[in-house]
Amino acid sequence: MTTKRRVLIAGESWSVHSIHQKGFDSFTTTEYNEGVRWLRDALVAGGWEVDFQPSHVAAREFPFDVESLSQYDSVILSDIGANTLLLHPDTFTKGKALPNRLDVIRDYVEQGGGFIMVGGYLTFQGIDAKARYKDTAIEQILPITMQAVDDRAEYPQGITPTVDDASHPIVAGLETSWPDLLGYNRFAARAEGQLVASVGNDPLIVAGTFGKGRTVAFASDCGPHWAPPPFVDWAGYAPLWQQMVSWSAGE
Known part of the structure; x- marks a missing residue:
């Protein structure tokens, strides 16, 4: 890939539009949020140069060709639905034909790039199956099979991860006791995939x-x-993500 250790993160942003009703009168407010800081800080601390495209930026600026993606050693999609990458505003509003950016990711990986999909309400299949990655090039390249339905597993009481392959570089040197998670997306590991850790x-x-x-x-x-x-503040959080991105990048 490149001489720099460089990663692209797309997604991890959202806007909330609220209606405030006070008797006869109402007004609206809008709030913008990003959830990338823990992951970005962990990777920067590990020596990675991080480019971040919030979802509304990725809609227009996510690369259209393998050459542009190849400036990155690894690409991460986190909480960004397939439609954001499939329906560029010029395609959706002007009917302009443009490259399928999910196929571009597939071709980038096939030629040696790294790729990570992080769970959330709009990755894998997500809430109401609106993420829509099943039967796309993204499912083709991942070592899993996605469900066709809403695949969220909510555990508000907490569920403890377990390490299945402590020898894998992604979890090397990490303690076997991890903090609880509160949910995840359900999918099945393919036979040729390496199961590194589980939840339940x-x-x-x-x-x-x-x-x-x-x-x-x-x-x-x-x-x-x-x-x-407790999970994002865990001492193993940064090493986990640093090692995951490094492994995906072929290190």
Whole structure:
């Protein structure tokens, strides 16, 4: 890929539009939020140069070709639905034909790039199955099989991850006792995938290869709510993500 250790994160942003009703009168407020800081800080601390595209930026600016993606050693999609990458505003509003950016990610990985999908309400299949990654090029490159329905598993009481393969570089040197998570996306590991960690009877981390590249499916989130404060403040949080991105990048 490149001489720099560089990663692209797309997603991890949202806007909330609220209606305040006070008797006869009402007014609205809008709030913008990002959930990337824990992941970004962990990677920067590990020596990675991080480019972040919030969802509304990725809609227009996520790369359209392998050459542009190849400036990155790894690409991360986190809580961003397939439609954001499929329906560029010029396609949706002007009917302009543009490259399928999910196919571009597949071709980038096949030629040696790294890819990680992080769980959330709008990754894998997500809430009401609106993320819509099943039967796309993203499912093709990941070492998992997605469900066709809403795949969220909510555990407000907490569920403890377990390490299945302590020898895998993604979890090397991490303690076996991890803080609880509050939810994740359900999917099945493929036979050729490497099950690294689980939550209950479901996979949490599955690693695999596609062509010359490496891919990782992480079923839970990189920040609240599914990754609550004890998880993002855990001493193993930064090493986990640093090692996951490094492994995906072929290191």
